[in-house]
Amino acid sequence: MTTLDTPVLTIDGPSGSGKGTISRLVARKLGWHYLDSGALYRAVGVAAGWGDIDLADPAALVRCTFDTEIGFRDEGDELRVLVNGQDATDELRTETAGAAASAIAAIPEVRAALKDRQRAFRQPPGLVADGRDMGTVIFPDAAHKVFLTASAEERAERRYKQLNDKGVPVTLAGLLREILARDARDASRAVAPLRPAEDAVRIDTTGLGIDEVVDRVLALMPARPVGPGA
Numbered sequence: 001m002t003t004l005d006t007p008v009l010t011i012d013g014p015s016g017s018g019k020g021t022i023s024r025l026v027a028r029k030l031g032w033h034y035l036d037s038g039a040l041y042r043a044v045g046v047a048a049g050w051g052d053i054d055l056a057d058p059a060a061l062v063r064c065t066f067d068t069e070i071g072f073r074d075e076g077d078e079l080r081v082l083v084n085g086q087d088a089t090d091e092l093r094t095e096t097a098g099a100a101a102s103a104i105a106a107i108p109e110v111r112a113a114l115k116d117r118q119r120a121f122r123q124p125p126g127l128v129a130d131g132r133d134m135g136t137v138i139f140p141d142a143a144h145k146v147f148l149t150a151s152a153e154e155r156a157e158r159r160y161k162q163l164n165d166k167g168v169p170v171t172l173a174g175l176l177r178e179i180l181a182r183d184a185r186d187a188s189r190a191v192a193p194l195r196p197a198e199d200a201v202r203i204d205t206t207g208l209g210i211d212e213v214v215d216r217v218l219a220l221m222p223a224r225p226v227g228p229g230a
Helices: 019-030 038-049 058-067 096-106 108-119 133-139 154-167 170-189 210-220
Strands: 007-014 031-035 069-074 079-085 126-131 144-149 199-206
Touching: 007 133, 019 096, 019 126, 019 199, 019 210, 031 038, 031 058, 031 079, 038 058, 038 069, 038 079, 038 096, 038 108, 038 126, 058 108, 069 133, 096 108, 096 170, 126 133, 133 144, 199 210
Parallel strands: 007 126, 007 144, 031 126, 144 199
Antiparallel strands: 069 079
């Protein structure tokens, strides 16, 4: 099987729709590789912060993108992200990193610089890629495409619980404002705006459990491969 013959399942959606959790579980069930594209943008944002780079300086951010080494280490239930050799997983999950990633993702040159990195994850036996433009820009030829949604209120509640469990002080109202602002920013950017691919299957995860969403995604696969996690 060549790289271009390798099947791809894209799972796109807004922040808090559950695409990261669902994508990783689906990849494990299928025995496929997994790409967390958002982590790449967050990693560049973290590296920019470490280097005191102005997020309003596109040229500096492009240089930072090329200079930043990003690696992943699978530790069973958790995927750790290494930025320039340092474990930056916890920092990547902060709202600050998310806001930086959203701002950086609006820069066409940064998106172009990360495109080949993302496509390099397409390796046999298959790839599950989650993000915001996986099905529209990065893997437009993917045979299987899903777009996850959920109400802004539920997405804020999910994030609130996640951060509270980690001891991060946040308010539900503040998170809801941030999610609505990010939705608007991601949907209105000139390059690769957040939107479903025309051939994507939409799944509203509002009120659904994780296992139910995973089952719905797997049911869309015409021939479910048997992988080590199945």
